[in-house]
Amino acid sequence: MPPLLFYLLALITLGFGFMVVTGRNPVTCALSLAASFVGLAALFLSLDAYFIGVIQILVYAGAVMVLFLFIIMLLDIKTEEGKKVNFPAIVSGVFLAVLLALQVVMVSGGTDLAGKSAQTAPLALAEASAKMGKAALPTITKDLKAGELPDAKLIGFTLFDQYGFHLQVIGLLLLVGTIGVVVLSKRERSTAP
Amino acid sequence: MITLGHYLVVSGMLFALGLAGVIARRNIIIVYMCLEMMLSAANLALVGFSRFHLVNGLPDYTAQSLVFFTITVAAAEVAVGLAIIVALFRSKQSVDVESVTKLQG
Structure with a gap:
C-alpha cells in the first residue's frame, strides 16, 4: 500500500x-x-x-x-452548550491520554516484529497451500493456488475447526444479551388498573 | 514503507483518544461511543499483529478469530448498555454522568 x-x-x-x-x-x-x-x-x-x-x-x-x-x-x-466545562476531568483525561500515547509510541518501536512491513513479510500463498497439505479444505487450497487470499474461508475454518465451543458460547451470550435488553427496556406495569 | 509500528501507533493514539473521551466527557452516550472507539483500537492492534506474524506464509488467523469474537461481544454490549442508558434516562431525565450518584458513599 x-x-x-x-x-x-x-x-x-x-x-x-x-x-x-x-x-x-x-x-x-x-x-x-x-x-x-x-x-x-x-x-x-x-x-x-x-x-x-x-x-x-x-x-x-x-x-x-x-x-x-x-x-x-x-x-x-x-446539546450541552450551556453547561460549564469540567476542567479537572478534561485536564486529567488529556494528561492520561498523552501519557498512554507516548508509552505506546515508545514501546512499539522496541520489538523485532514492529519493524516488519508488507515488503519484508509478504504473504506466500502458493507456499502456504503446499505447507497446509491435506489438512486444509480443497476450496482453500484451490484459492491459494490461484493466488487469491481466501480470507473469510480461512477465518471460518479457524473458527469452526479450533473454536467451535467458543462460537457456541458467543451464541449463548447473544441470546442472553437479547433477553437482557428485552427485560431492561420493558416498561414496569403500574399497579393501578 | 509502512511497518507494523505505524499501525500500532495509530491504534495506540485511537485508544488514547477514547480514554480521554471516557474520562473527560459528561454525556453518558458519548462516553459509551468512546468505549466503542477503544475496543476498535484494540482490534486494529490485533489485526496488525495478525498480518505481520505469518504462519505458513499466511496471516495468523487465530488473532482474526479473536477480533471476530470481540466485535460480537461489543455489539451485544452496546445493545445492553444502551438499554441501561434508556432505563437511566427514564428515572433521572438526564444523560449526564454526574446526575447518577446513588452508588456514591
Whole structure:
C-alpha cells in the first residue's frame, strides 16, 4: 500500500475520532464515530483482513451506529452548550491520554516484529497451500493456488475447526444479551388498573 | 514503507483518544461511543499483529478469530448498555454522568 494512503486513512480515523471526543452535539459525535469506523475498516482492508473490514462496516458503522442514533433521537438529547466545562476531568483525561500515547509510541518501536512491513513479510500463498497439505479444505487450497487470499474461508475454518465451543458460547451470550435488553427496556406495569 | 509500528501507533493514539473521551466527557452516550472507539483500537492492534506474524506464509488467523469474537461481544454490549442508558434516562431525565450518584458513599 502506498504510504500516502495509509497516512490519509489514519488521518480520517484519528481526525473523526477527535471530533467524537470534542463535539458538543451527540448526533455530530455519532456520525463522526461512523466515519472514523469506516476509516478503520479501510485500515483493516490494507492489512489484508478483508472479512474483518467488511464486518467492521456492517456491525459498527451499520448496526451499532444506527442503534446509537436511534437512542439519541429517542431520548431527544439537547446539546450541552450551556453547561460549564469540567476542567479537572478534561485536564486529567488529556494528561492520561498523552501519557498512554507516548508509552505506546515508545514501546512499539522496541520489538523485532514492529519493524516488519508488507515488503519484508509478504504473504506466500502458493507456499502456504503446499505447507497446509491435506489438512486444509480443497476450496482453500484451490484459492491459494490461484493466488487469491481466501480470507473469510480461512477465518471460518479457524473458527469452526479450533473454536467451535467458543462460537457456541458467543451464541449463548447473544441470546442472553437479547433477553437482557428485552427485560431492561420493558416498561414496569403500574399497579393501578 | 509502512511497518507494523505505524499501525500500532495509530491504534495506540485511537485508544488514547477514547480514554480521554471516557474520562473527560459528561454525556453518558458519548462516553459509551468512546468505549466503542477503544475496543476498535484494540482490534486494529490485533489485526496488525495478525498480518505481520505469518504462519505458513499466511496471516495468523487465530488473532482474526479473536477480533471476530470481540466485535460480537461489543455489539451485544452496546445493545445492553444502551438499554441501561434508556432505563437511566427514564428515572433521572438526564444523560449526564454526574446526575447518577446513588452508588456514591
